[in-house]
Amino acid sequence: MTVRNLDHLFKPASVAWSARAIGHTVTAPRCFAICGLAGFWALCIRSTPNMCSWGLPRLSGCGRVPETPELAVICTPPQTVPGIIAALGARGTKAAIVLSAGLGAARTAGGKTVGAAMLEAAHPHLLRVLGPNCVGLLVPGIGLNASFAHTSAVAGHLAMVSQSGALTTAMLDWAKTRGIGFSHFVSLGESADADFGDVIDYLGSDPETRAILLYIESITAARKLNKPVIAVKAGRVPAAAKAAASHTAGFGFYPPIARTLVERQIRSAFPRRPWLAEIAPSGQARTAQCPPSCVVA
Numbered sequence: 001m002t003v004r005n006l007d008h009l010f011k012p013a014s015v016a017w018s019a020r021a022i023g024h025t026v027t028a029p030r031c032f033a034i035c036g037l038a039g040f041w042a043l044c045i046r047s048t049p050n051m052c053s054w055g056l057p058r059l060s061g062c063g064r065v066p067e068t069p070e071l072a073v074i075c076t077p078p079q080t081v082p083g084i085i086a087a088l089g090a091r092g093t094k095a096a097i098v099l100s101a102g103l104g105a106a107r108t109a110g111g112k113t114v115g116a117a118m119l120e121a122a123h124p125h126l127l128r129v130l131g132p133n134c135v136g137l138l139v140p141g142i143g144l145n146a147s148f149a150h151t152s153a154v155a156g157h158l159a160m161v162s163q164s165g166a167l168t169t170a171m172l173d174w175a176k177t178r179g180i181g182f183s184h185f186v187s188l189g190e191s192a193d194a195d196f197g198d199v200i201d202y203l204g205s206d207p208e209t210r211a212i213l214l215y216i217e218s219i220t221a222a223r224k225l226n227k228p229v230i231a232v233k234a235g236r237v238p239a240a241a242k243a244a245a246s247h248t249a250g251f252g253f254y255p256p257i258a259r260t261l262v263e264r265q266i267r268s269a270f271p272r273r274p275w276l277a278e279i280a281p282s283g284q285a286r287t288a289q290c291p292p293s294c295v296v297a
Contacts (some may be wrong), residue, residue: 003202004129006194009095010139010184010202012071014065015146016093017085068092070284073136073146075099078106080116081132083179090123096122098131104190113143115192122193139171141208147187156181159203161196162215163188184207196221 068091074084078100085096103115115132122129130137136147140155159180162168167185175182183206186199195217203209214278215232 003198003205005094005151006198006202007095008070008093008135009128009130009194010206011142012069012095012144012146014067014069014071015144016069016072018072018074018076024281046283070094071146072096073099075148078102078114079108081114082121082247084097085118085127085129086121088129088158089122092125093127094125095128096130097134097136098129098189098192099134099148100131101133103192115190119192129193130186130191132219135168137187138182138185140185147185149185151176153185154179154181155183157183157208157210159186159206159209159213160214160215161186161188161203161212163191163198163217164215165189167215179278183210191220243248 069088070093072084072088072093072095074081074096076084081098081100082101082246088096090163097276103118104113104203106114107119108114116220118129118132136145138149138153139143140149140153149169149171149172154176160168160171161184162171165187168185170183176182184203188195188199196216197212200214202210211230215229229260237270
């Protein structure tokens with residue numbers, strides 16, 4: 001794991017969307033509009049004819065992109081993803097967000113999973129991948145909404161990193177009505193490449209992030225960090241563990257193990273809260289030094 005090229009993910013100067021009609025056609029135009037208003041150079045590649053009204057340059061393939069995008073957002077059928085990643089990598093793109101689901105189940109002609117093929121296509125170019133099967137990424141401070149979230153986020157100093165897309169959208173709604181701001185809002189999805197360790201390492205050096213809120217379904221590795229972290233560990237009861245396994249393809253582990261992992265990596269004390277509703281006291285204590293916009297209440 002590494003933070004290499006994550007700057008292209010979190011601070012891109014240009015964004016390209018590779019989209020087809022697989023369920024994101026309603027929300028993608030809104031995100032395009034937000035990127036355009038924020039001053040991002042953006043275009044759409046490999047789009048379907050019914051997306052012509054987006055008001056952005058529309059190209060038939062990655063090879064026709066006039067300028068190399070720093071970040072690409074991919075929401076196309078699973079079988080097309082490795083090829084798109086390879087083409088973008090050849091053009092010099094260093095980060096991609098894969099919204100598409102089903103890469104772990106779909107197979108290539110050679111029998112490997114499409115997810116594995118995607119990583120093989122990305123690695124020679126050092127192209128970092130967020131996802132697949134994720135909601136995407138929001139960085140409110142720079143106006144970036146590279147997601148299919150139904151709403152935007154207020155700028156602040158709290159980072160939210162979640163494996164659950166449902167919780168991501170619910171938290172956006174909850175926070176916006178209370179004026180709570182975020183430095184970053186990251187949906188990891190299946191974490192095929194960028195995972196908790198990578199993102200926490202990156203956010204630990206980000207001056208706009210004063211605290212990090214995690215929603216965890218499975219952990220593949222733990223890393224040291226230098227910012228306060230509030231973690232919600234999913235899968236404490238059998239039904240939740242089953243849901244987490246089906247989403248991230250990771251097996252849940254017992255809370256004492258999770259707590260030990262975190263305590264070894266976090267320099268400050270890790271208060272355990274058994275339920276999501278009990279985050280509030282911990283969040284207030286952790287972000288007491290932050291402006292009101294980033295207090296979890």
